[in-house]
Amino acid sequence: MAGLMAGFGNFTHAVVRGIPVSLAKEALRGKESEVDVAKARREHEAYVEVLRMRLGLEVVELPADESLPDCVFVEDAAVVCGDTALITRPGAESRRKETEAMKCALKELDLNIVEMTDETATLDGGDVLFTGREFFVGLSKRTNQRGAEILADAFKDYAVSTVPVLEGLHLKSFCSMGGPGLIVIGSSEPAQKALKTMQQMSDHRYDKLTVPDDLAANCIYMNLPNKGHVLLHCTADEFPESVKVFEKLKDHMLIPVSNMEKVKVDGALTCCSVLINKKANI
């Protein structure tokens, strides 16, 4: 039955984008690092394969754009919830144009497009945590209050609370949803502090799954027909301790996905796709 807030984690489509060569040199990053584009591409292909083959999502693959070195991180360009897509205004100047291709793709998918036209607003999708019942928006280097307000306006059904992000790039650099009502959170102090804030702001209770590594806390949860709870998370090569924690989730289908290269340019798992549920749309 169609209804408000039904079917959290149920997705039918994914929008992804290719990796431009420029990623290696020009993509923004917090720390200096060398990126092997070929390796990054292989990684990304594997990621897309999981979405397409293993999980059976319909994947819309946008071509890479050399002038947009960060374009593979599509998450920041749009926030999709239900049948509404908010096209963001990314905080980094160099990434603003990434939204154009995204907008077209989402239009094709017949979503209601809301654009962030206010020139004072910035918002990266990576700062938006949707829990199924409400939104948390990280106020970070990339996202400001005005951006959060516009998001609140676009998704009126839901409470939108702001969470200061003191360290790290995005809110989702250290947390994500691991299931309905389950927040996966890193164990660093800023991460825990942000979790506290979220819990205080929320009328709902959330369980938490604390993983030793902040970056490992970024994973992708889906609830797919025939497959149940699915969790894409980091590999044991990257974060062995955190993987042990994930392995405690007995009800989940756990799929480790490598993210060694992309992480060098601050790309986490959620960054590389925009997930959409076409069926849930009434």
Add this chain to the structure above:
Amino acid sequence: MTTEAGTETEVKEKSEESAAQPDQSEKATEENQEVASAENVATEGEEKKEKDKEGKGISRFLPPWLKKQKSQSQVPGKETSPTKEAPRTQEAVAKVTEEEEGPAPAVNGHPEEVEEKEEVKLEQKRESPSKASADTQPAKEEKVEESAEKAPEEAKSTAEGEGAEEEKKEQKGEVEGEGEGETLTSIFQSPLRLVRKAKMKLVVCHVTLLDGTEFPCEVEKRAKGQYLFFKVCEHLNLLEKDYFGLTYKDNHEQRCWLDPTKEIKRQIRSNNWQFAFNVKFYPPDPSLLTEDITRYLLCLQLREDVASGRLPCSFVTHALLGSYTLQAELGDYEPEQPRPLDYISQLTFAPNQNKEMEEKILELYMSHRGMTPAQADSQFLENAKKLSMYGVDLHHAKDSEGVDIMLGVCANGLLVYKDRLRINRFAWPKILKISYKRNNFYIKIRPGEAEQFESTVGFKLPNHRSAKRLWKVCVENHSFFRLNTPEPPTKARFLTLGSKFRYSGRTQTQTRQASSLIDRPAPTFERTSSKRISRSLDGAPVISITEAGRDLASSAENGREPNLELPSDSKTTEVEIEETVVIQEVSKATKPGHVTVTMAPPVTPPVQQEVREQEVKAAEEAVALEEAKAGKQESISSESESEEEAEYHPNVAASISHTQIPEEKEEEIEEEKREEDMKVENSYSTPDAASLPTVASQSAEAAAAEAEESRREEERGKKERAEEEERAEERETEESTEDPMVTPDETPNGHTLSEEGTAALVALAEEEKEPKMNGETSLAEAEPRPQVICCSEPPVVKTEMVTISDTFAAQKTEIATKEVPIVHTETKTITYEAAQLDGSADGEPGVLMTAQTITSESLCTTTTTHITKTLKGGLSETRIEKRIVITGDADIDHDQALAQAIKEAKEQHPDMSVTRVVVHKETELAEEED
């Protein structure tokens, strides 16, 4: 079963009748006895057979309350009574108490309407004689006697009440009469007439109802708010009224809640007798409402909230809600209907309604084919309740830096919005004190784990009226959603400057209890078309979070008086509820012949919850302070209400979170107060402990039921202490990040089964002329008595997170299937016990401080709640034990029932942990074997 129910009602009616006309109470008594004898005749046969068993088995027939009587008698009434008052030794206080008690039972004198304190008294009186019979007579007769006794009792209380303020009494009487009228139409007018003294000038009030129609209502010029409100509810045929209220516009065009306890004329000021009927407290889960008509009214309010933009929602949600509205109002979509879109476009569903939305509404509407109006309403509510602004009452304010914000008051606490964003939230447990002074509004916040001191957050409101309005709304919402019983007004209480306003209506807990007893055929009502929408009185529609507060509901002036709330059959304070139910139970047990149930798998997932303990730190320097306090109290006991400032210390009802005696000193006065608390408790617990029977569990609990009442009173008075309580709670909440205490718990259900005489169970067994083995089977799993809770815990708050589903499944155990001669009964007990029972296992039992039993019954479920409080070495602990008996001939989904029970328990007592769950299932396999 039906027969019994009928008789029950009859008896009740009679007693009510007698109540209405106290002078005829004798006659009423006779009538009752007639009924009684009639019943006796009807069941004589059964009784004879039963008599044999009764010698040894009587206790099984006796529900807990009977046992309670037994033990209660050991605590002489006189002793209890003073204890009750003890915390408020000051004369002023005592006086108030009298005032409150006096008029309550007045004229009508329905015991149910009596305030709590009175209730306790009545119960005592009533019980001592009936207790005697409990020992010697079949349960059935007991029942009759019980009701028969009511009449004299009532007459008595009427006499008592006579002395009290005439006017107040009259007022109450009138309104009570109204309340009765809803269920007993034959009577309801007479009390009104009887009561009305001198005819006064009449005025016509115009009340705009939720469907947009206007209800003209004649009231005396000096009538109080509640009179009008009850008139309106009666007109609407609404029993679950506590969620609603009347509003009026003040001189400043602000919508204010009409204070039920005050004269209408004095509130409206201008001579404009225009009102609107509105939802005042939005139930967080409308599916828990008992009646469809209540849900319908809530729907009407929400439709308007949505259409006006007060309740913002997305396009899709607008469309979905609109489609359910159409389904509810028009029934199935008729393909023949010409141009449905034209019709739809005449209705208002959303602030920015457009063609596209209307098409979507139509499309969805067509898909609802087959849904009944009630189902459509339910679906509407299921979706509406999830909206983030559902039930949030917004108020404009500025923060300390002068930035425009909105403050939203809701069921869970206070929300702070800046533009559309939630920037902060203060859950009720987090708030220690709410106050206002002139146009400033303050909340005192409990310190977080890391912090040492409370902080106070201040907001600026546009003017002092809006500050007061916000303050009142907070007080009311806190009381309604967070307390189990309302806090009495602060008259002559400790440290009250300014407004003494308190919410005095029923709390959500109480209203749920009450409505679970509603026993009338679903009233028929007509769903009117949305065409009307747009109510004249509801002027300012606007309202998004950014712009305007809802101007409705923005200024609750007041709560209602508790004794007015009670519709005749649903009313009742807990004690009363208990009695009612018990009566039914007993009669069931003795009238097996009428039980039509052929297969009865009673499920009993009792949930016992426990609250952490905290170290008590008694204050030392009591005496001097006490004096100081006494002095203070006197000085502030004036009745005058300041418009300029007031404060409110949120207080959590005893049974939600029980009470630790505070450990930290704040102000001298608080300290001193605590001290007093301590004393009271101690002195109290001593006699109680003495009377504690060995078979502690039931009797003890029951014994202290009234103690509980008085305890609560006392606690309520003790604000500081409550603060501490809350603090403790909060601590625990903070410590565990998740819902801390889902620990399925133990409850002696299995065992209590036999003792408590689970009605259904017993009845069944009887029916088959079976010795009740069923009860015993479950005994296999004996567990520690609930009140043997030794709070040996250190001050540290312990929490444990357990995911019920998992743990429960993991721990599931099956226990014997027993065969019984004639009927084959399958018994299955599932127990889950939390690992953290440490406290209860060891050592001596704590001193039982209070205990209380609440029972409510609906169609096929009986819920019995025991609340026990123990004090041991200064640590106190509250245990709530719930047993739910589901009787039915259909298969019951136990897992679901259990899950539901746990969920409810969690919801009702979010601050407690579930420590044990026992599911006991009995299935008769009789049919085939015979």
